Amino acid sequence: MRKAFIIGLLALLGACTHLGDPRLLAVAPVEVRVPSAEYINGTYRMKGTGVSHIAIMFGGGTIFDGEGKEGTLKLLCASMISGGIVGLGPEKTEQIIDDLSIDISISPEREYTLVRAAFLEEDAYQACQLLVGILKRPSLDNGRIELQRSILTDGIVRQQQQTMTVAFDVFREHYYRGDPRSHKVTPATLRSISRQDLVRAHQKIFIHKPLIGVIGNVDQQLIDELYHSFDSERAAVQVGMPADPEFGSFETNAVEKQCVLVMAHGAPMIEHEIHAASVIANHIIGAGGFGSRLVKEIRTKMGLAYSSGSFYQARPIWAIFGIYVVTEPENGQAVRKAVDEVLQGINKGITVKEMEWARQAVMNSYAVKYTNPNVILERFLEMDYYDIDPDYDLRFLDQLSKVSLLDVQAAADNLIAGPWVEVLVNSNHSIDQADE
Amino acid sequence: MALDELRVERVVLKNGMRVLLLPRPESPSVSYEVRIKVGSVDEPRGKSGLAHMLEHMMFKGTRSIGTLDYQKEKVILQEIDNLVEKLGQAPSENRFDLQQEINRCIEKTRQYQVPGEFDRLYSQAGEVGLNASTSTDVTSYHVTLPRGRMEFWAAMERERMIGPVFREFYAERDVVLRERAQRVDASDKGKLYEELLLHAFSFSPYRYPVIGIRSEIEQLTRRDLKDFYARFYTPENMVVAIAGGFDPREAKRILNQYLAEIPSSPIVEKPIMPEPAKTHSVRIVRKSKEEPQLIMSYLKPTLPHIDDTCFDVIQEMLVGGKTARLTQRLVTQKRIASSVDAYNGFPGARFDNLFMIIAAPFSGVTNQELQDAIKIELFRLQSEPVDASEIERAKRRMKKSILLSLETDTGAAGLLSYFELLAGDYRYMYENLKTIESITPDMIMECSRNYLREANEVIVSLEGEPE
Numbered sequence: 001m002r003k004a005f006i007i008g009l010l011a012l013l014g015a016c017t018h019l020g021d022p023r024l025l026a027v028a029p030v031e032v033r034v035p036s037a038e039y040i041n042g043t044y045r046m047k048g049t050g051v052s053h054i055a056i057m058f059g060g061g062t063i064f065d066g067e068g069k070e071g072t073l074k075l076l077c078a079s080m081i082s083g084g085i086v087g088l089g090p091e092k093t094e095q096i097i098d099d100l101s102i103d104i105s106i107s108p109e110r111e112y113t114l115v116r117a118a119f120l121e122e123d124a125y126q127a128c129q130l131l132v133g134i135l136k137r138p139s140l141d142n143g144r145i146e147l148q149r150s151i152l153t154d155g156i157v158r159q160q161q162q163t164m165t166v167a168f169d170v171f172r173e174h175y176y177r178g179d180p181r182s183h184k185v186t187p188a189t190l191r192s193i194s195r196q197d198l199v200r201a202h203q204k205i206f207i208h209k210p211l212i213g214v215i216g217n218v219d220q221q222l223i224d225e226l227y228h229s230f231d232s233e234r235a236a237v238q239v240g241m242p243a244d245p246e247f248g249s250f251e252t253n254a255v256e257k258q259c260v261l262v263m264a265h266g267a268p269m270i271e272h273e274i275h276a277a278s279v280i281a282n283h284i285i286g287a288g289g290f291g292s293r294l295v296k297e298i299r300t301k302m303g304l305a306y307s308s309g310s311f312y313q314a315r316p317i318w319a320i321f322g323i324y325v326v327t328e329p330e331n332g333q334a335v336r337k338a339v340d341e342v343l344q345g346i347n348k349g350i351t352v353k354e355m356e357w358a359r360q361a362v363m364n365s366y367a368v369k370y371t372n373p374n375v376i377l378e379r380f381l382e383m384d385y386y387d388i389d390p391d392y393d394l395r396f397l398d399q400l401s402k403v404s405l406l407d408v409q410a411a412a413d414n415l416i417a418g419p420w421v422e423v424l425v426n427s428n429h430s431i432d433q434a435d436e
Numbered sequence: 437m438a439l440d441e442l443r444v445e446r447v448v449l450k451n452g453m454r455v456l457l458l459p460r461p462e463s464p465s466v467s468y469e470v471r472i473k474v475g476s477v478d479e480p481r482g483k484s485g486l487a488h489m490l491e492h493m494m495f496k497g498t499r500s501i502g503t504l505d506y507q508k509e510k511v512i513l514q515e516i517d518n519l520v521e522k523l524g525q526a527p528s529e530n531r532f533d534l535q536q537e538i539n540r541c542i543e544k545t546r547q548y549q550v551p552g553e554f555d556r557l558y559s560q561a562g563e564v565g566l567n568a569s570t571s572t573d574v575t576s577y578h579v580t581l582p583r584g585r586m587e588f589w590a591a592m593e594r595e596r597m598i599g600p601v602f603r604e605f606y607a608e609r610d611v612v613l614r615e616r617a618q619r620v621d622a623s624d625k626g627k628l629y630e631e632l633l634l635h636a637f638s639f640s641p642y643r644y645p646v647i648g649i650r651s652e653i654e655q656l657t658r659r660d661l662k663d664f665y666a667r668f669y670t671p672e673n674m675v676v677a678i679a680g681g682f683d684p685r686e687a688k689r690i691l692n693q694y695l696a697e698i699p700s701s702p703i704v705e706k707p708i709m710p711e712p713a714k715t716h717s718v719r720i721v722r723k724s725k726e727e728p729q730l731i732m733s734y735l736k737p738t739l740p741h742i743d744d745t746c747f748d749v750i751q752e753m754l755v756g757g758k759t760a761r762l763t764q765r766l767v768t769q770k771r772i773a774s775s776v777d778a779y780n781g782f783p784g785a786r787f788d789n790l791f792m793i794i795a796a797p798f799s800g801v802t803n804q805e806l807q808d809a810i811k812i813e814l815f816r817l818q819s820e821p822v823d824a825s826e827i828e829r830a831k832r833r834m835k836k837s838i839l840l841s842l843e844t845d846t847g848a849a850g851l852l853s854y855f856e857l858l859a860g861d862y863r864y865m866y867e868n869l870k871t872i873e874s875i876t877p878d879m880i881m882e883c884s885r886n887y888l889r890e891a892n893e894v895i896v897s898l899e900g901e902p903e
Contacts, residue, residue: 019591019594019693019694020587020588020591021591022501022557022588022591022592022595023501023557025561025585025587025588025591026557026558026560026561026588027560027561028588030561030562030582030583030584030585031582031583031584032562032582033464033582033583035464047462048843049839049842049843050839050842050843051836051839051840051843082758091759094757094758094759095759097757097758098756098757098758098759098760098829099825099829100832101757101829101832101833101836118836118840119836120832120835120836120839147767147768147771150771150774150798151767151774151775153799154727154774154775154796154798154799155774157727157799158727158796161623161725161726161727163622255725255726256622256623257617257621257622257623258617258618258622288559289555289559289566290495290551290552290554290555290556290559291552291555291556291559295552296551296552299611300551300552300604300607300608300611301551301607302607303606303607303608303609303610303611303614304614305611305614306611306614306615306617306618307618326618327614328614328617328618357556357559357560360560360561360562361559361560361562361563363562364560364561364562364582365559365562365563365564365582366562367464367465367582368464368465368562368563368564368580368581368582369564370464371463371464371465371467371564371580371680371844371845371846372843372844372846373843373844427622
């Protein structure tokens with residue numbers, strides 16, 4: 001009672017002090033600053049706050065792994081750090097890394113390989129020397145290769161127990177049928193990789209001039225030396241849409257006691273005329289959190305799943321759209337039905353209100369996604385890598401502001417139209433119980 | 437940048453809410469973190485999961501957001517509360533009818549509700565990372581918005597601080613049960629942590645899982661939530677941290693206008709019985725189809741006790757980097773573990789907590805072999821003086837880790853508010869680095885002898901079962 005009185009008083013007080021209405025404040029015009037980094041002497045640069053970072057992008061990634069030798073690049077990257085530098089050896093290299101507290105990672109992606117190093121500002125010289133050594137003259141110590149092989153194998157065995165990993169593996173197997181992207185790293189493929197395979201992979205990737213980004217105070221001369229230590233011209237590798245996807249429904253199981261539904265297919269690429277409308281449509285379908293149709297229906301109204309949503313990734317020569325739901329083993333079929341109903345609802349019509357909400361959400365949050373300096377830097381490297389025009393962000397924002405309801409409805413209909421590669425993974429556990 | 441050069445302004449609003457402001461003029465956005473000193477440790481006995489459930493319900497709207505007609509909706513919500521109460525006391529023959537009646541009322545509320553409106557407004561305003569988390573100690577609400585949206589943020593947070601409405605409660609309770617299923621019940625590893633807590637603590641509220649015990653979550657009601665909210669969600673119990681592109685003067689005006697008038701009530705913390713010293717070692721082995729895992733834990737004091745800082749250093753010495761003791765011996769040299777990690781301060785920092793070592797054996801290695809090898813390293817800590825360079829390295833790593841967290845607006849808001857709330861002052865993070873300077877090899881040895889001993893350990897493990 002007392003609390004109600006206080007709240008009433010507060011409401012009155014609020015009216016007197018002209019408190020803003022959140023609904024109006026949410027749509028008030030706001031400045032959208034697109035991310036920026038300086039481009040000096042071939043290097044993307046940003047200010048730092050005490051820790052310096054170097055990001056280096058080399059053309060070529062896991063797509064280079066030969067058939068039956070999947071995991072080559074992963075094993076190479078892990079062994080390059082662990083194995084140390086020629087002349088220094090693994091132990092001494094690790095000692096320097098740890099003494100200076102330098103974090104180094106080499107992450108192979110599908111089309112490129114990204115190297116990251118973070119260190120205290122005063123250690124820039126040693127960090128750059130170390131990076132050049134690891135990237136140019138890795139000792140690829142046999143003992144360390146075997147160690148990394150065991151660690152990767154162990155990781156794969158553990159991941160294979162997870163329903164989400166299994167779901168995406170099965171998806172790739174069918175969506176990228178007959179294409180290296182459908183191949184899976186397994187303990188057997190890891191076993192078949194020789195040291196010579198690693199040397200060959202190293203010579204294929206870590207000889208080309210990379211793209212470089214820097215955060216913090218790292219002398220340009222050090223960066224120039226780093227850049228010029230690679231002799232061959234820059235190489236960019238890009239792979240397009242799959243040639244022969246196998247659409248259909250596929251079911252399998254995993255150890256983890258949950259059920260995952262993943263369904264996905266190709267989508268409009270980044271320069272396609274309906275790309276901007278597709279981004280808004282994706283937000284409405286499942287990427288917009290609690291305001292999106294999938295989450296609202298499947299989680300909020302039906303309480304059927306804790307995790308659900310949609311994803312849409314677009315690049316110059318490939319793009320993918322998909323839906324995922326994670327639920328309990330017994331809810332697999334109910335979730336599948338609920339997803340169908342949500343998609344039918346999208347077909348029946350998106351409202352103007354929904355479209356305006358999604359448009360504002362996408363536009364207003366555009367710059368907010370890029371506030372972490374590392375994320376900004378990697379974005380610039382990626383845009384450069386894929387030859388995306390530097391004015392892309394402004395052009396895209398302009399396109400977003402111009403899409404109509406008809407555009408968004410057409411884009412949504414296109415995104416959710418079949419055929420799909422649909423994967424349902426349930427747990428071994430529930431199948432065992434059903435058998436009993 | 438020296439750590440203490442960070443230009444943080446600390447403001448205490450007249451209702452006792454503490455606000456930390458870190459302006460960064462070049463930032464295109466602003467990150468907000470609201471932390472409330474309430475977590476699972478504050479839950480009444482038998483109501484585990486309440487703090488976490490409340491965190492979920494804080495996104496369900498307010499008296500003016502998420503509803504078409506709150507006055508009409510409220511009447512039905514109260515009716516549901518009354519029916520749920522009756523259901524709890526009803527004889528079994530009446531329960532079916534009562535449940536049907538509750539379901540009918542829930543259906544009726546839907547005509548007045550606008551699901552997801554609270555999130556939708558944030559989304560429209562351009563949020564990224566709108567989320568919340570509940571731990572044993574703290575509940576946190578965080579979001580990043582474009583610069584220029586502070587008034588919107590303050591208006592939204594004011595709304596939910598003065599009048600949240602816990603609508604759609606029963607559907608959300610199902611969601612929480614599914615979250616539990618996904619995070620804990622789906623894997624034996626998830627359950628292993630619950631088992632660890634149960635055996636590591638006899639009296640401490642750290643004994644219970646944050647997400648709650650399934651049978652207790654199923655019994656939570658809206659009334660439980662309202663009582664808990666009224667008790668702990670008060671400005672004096674909150675810390676707000678704001679980092680990013682804003683003008684501090686404008687920020688203070690907005691904070692005073694929107695948040696300073698929210699009434700506060702004093703918090704009476706329930707007395708917590710200190711966890712008694714352990715007298716014997718506990719070992720729990722669970723058979724599983726999952727890959728094996730070993731967790732070793734030791735009870736120890738929390739911050740600001742000097743021993744807690746010693747354990748920060750010990751953690752770094754054991755697993756901080758490739759040449760750290762456990763990583764080097766177990767992974768690189770003996771090749772018996774595929775991974776090893778250590779964590780100081782599990783599961784929280786408000787009360788005495790655990791120093792924990794988590795390791796995964798390579799195929800063909802038993803947990804016992806792994807455990808024996810870890811113990812050899814723990815014994816070395818107790819018996820051999822530590823090299824001063826190891827402490828120096830630990831200090832560097834800790835400094836870098838803080839600097840890395842402060843690099844982003846989100847990280848800075850999170851870190852500042854965490855220390856302000858739990859240590860009483862955000863500057864604790866600098867002070868702790870200075871305290872490390874005073875740590876000597878003898879202190880590390882003594883600390884290891886006092887705590888890393890057999891009678892103080894709880895070991896839980898997953899071991900493979902034959903196919």
